[in-house]
Ligand SMILES: Nc1ncnc2c1ncn2[C@@H]1O[C@H](COP(=O)(O)OP(=O)(O)O)[C@@H](O)[C@H]1O
């Protein structure tokens with residue numbers, strides 16, 4: 001970094017920076033409004049404008065919000081963790097087989113899986129609920145996890161398959177000659193190399209499943225509903241005055257985990273997405 | 281140490297109509313060093329993978345010490361391979377890379393330790409043991425790849441173009457080292473290369489391949505001096521053998537070929553006893569650059585004056601290009617004999633080493649010279665006849 005001369009401040013450069021700052025503002029303002037509003041009291045909201053500073057920071061909105069959706073937050077955790085882990089693990093094994101142990105028809109198989117990536121949520125609602133009913137998993141957390149796993153497999157398999165395709169075959173051949181079997185090669189050689197793509201997969205699946213609303217509404221009910229559905233119920237209640245501070249705080253609570261995941265693991269996400277792009 | 285025999289090995293990849301390997305047959309004794317050469321795509325790597333068990337053969341047998349292993353799984357064949365790309369496990373240290381095969385074979389930890397130390401010493405990679413492959417230079421990675429193969433003390437080593445990713449200087453060094461190592465360890469080795477210097481210097485036996493067929497199998501000396509066909513003759517040797525279109529005629533009961541230059545012509549006796557219908561065929565004379573020399577004073581036999589067109593000093597000797605029967609030919613002279621461009625030079629051709637080929641089929645024609653007696657104690661398994669592809 002220090003080796004490069006500091007670029008001179010020209011008009012062109014100023015324009016670029018100004019544009020970037022503007023773009024930042026466009027994206028940040030809603031967040032700021034939400035944060036500010038969530039810490040205001042209802043009076044404060046009525047009297048001030050959207051961007052005004054709270055007269056006194058009040059945690060009331062957050063506490064009330066947590067009281068009403070906190071339980072559902074844990075529901076989401078209970079759905080997301082197994083769904084993300086299982087779909088990533090299965091995707092990894094699928095990708096490994098589809099890239100390193102091609103079998104007759106594996107290309108067709110992969111093509112069909114790829115097709116799964118383009119299926120809209122709505123299309124699988126009826127078949128999925130039929131299947132869950134047959135399995136006796138309707139309206140259970142397990143059932144919702146199953147739907148998320150199956151739907152996510154297309155994506156996770158695609159991620160891992162494309163990553164492993166860029167890994168030289170010779171690595172697997174060398175390991176086979178060294179006496180390693182199917183799972184040993186996977187566990188000892190490929191998996192340790194896969195950190196970037198595992199990260200991509202985890203982040204992608206986490207975001208998808210945590211933010212899911214449709215499956216949550218359809219396949220869960222009452223006590224098993226995820227936080228997104230609870231948030232919707234909270235915000236859309238028509239009784240009483242609108243408590244914007246509570247709504248905003250609840251929305252922040254529901255959105256926080258994905259935000260945290262991106263901040264913590266975001267750099268892996270970029271690295272992993274570009275990892276397969278450069279072939280050796 | 282083990283002998284290796286391939287009996288009519290065939291390989292077709294699932295979707296292709298043409299066989300990649302066609303009736304590959306050869307045999308090497310325990311401790312011998314076999315070189316596989318051939319142009320890119322001729323099936324060398326495929327053959328290695330078949331021997332290692334990484335690909336299933338579609339016909340024939342592979343015998344190690346007389347036992348058919350063609351149905352055995354790779355790990356049961358006790359064969360180690362060094363890959364062109366090295367294929368080091370990127371997340372493991374050098375030590376773990378070398379130890380991996382031993383761990384997989386449940387060798388006790390103390391023994392593994394000992395073995396890694398032995399290999400590291402042999403290859404002089406002791407200071408690198410704790411590093412990851414990405415922290416090594418190409419030459420060091422190459423050594424580690426060899427170390428991984430050496431650690432297991434397998435029956436057979438397979439090397440698939442192990443030096444082709446190294447720069448020229450390192451390649452020469454490693455070539456010598458591999459030769460030394462083989463002389464010490466005496467492990468049966470199959471070594472793929474498209475570098476003909478490696479082929480000539482390393483091998484006890486050389487198999488020249490083209491389009492999945494072994495064109496010739498023999499000692500380096502046989503391959504060089506007695507090529508079975510035009511392809512083998514053109515593939516081995518640098519600078520390559522000269523190939524000159526030839527007309528033949530009979531003189532005093534012997535068959536001679538006519539060589540023309542701008543300055544005149546001469547007649548070269550040919551190694552054929554009857555015309556065998558040769559008069560109707562297009563023929564090609566093959567003669568190596570070092571078999572053409574300056575004509576001594578008074579030796580007018582088989583000598584011809586030529587105009588020198590290009591002079592290329594290479595250091596130890598100088599290559600001189602001229603025209604023979606309308607095509608460019610090259611000879612190899614000592615630097616102090618070298619003429620200048622435009623001069624006329626009297627050249628002499630060694631008729632005993634001249635080879636005759638059919639221009640259409642590339643088949644070798646005429647009498648094959650008997651192999652000169654060599655000091656080598658390695659028995660020759662196949663003495664090839666003219667034009668036979670093994
Ligand atoms: N897995 C494969 N599937 C189909 N064809 C292959 C496969 N591997 C190699 N081939 C074909 O077999 C031929 C020989 O390849 P290869 O053995 O790699 O040649 P070489 O090592 O001599 O350069 C090539 O024509 C190649 O296209």
Ligand SMILES: [Mg+2]
Nearest residue numbers: 324325326440
């Ligand atoms: Mg090859």
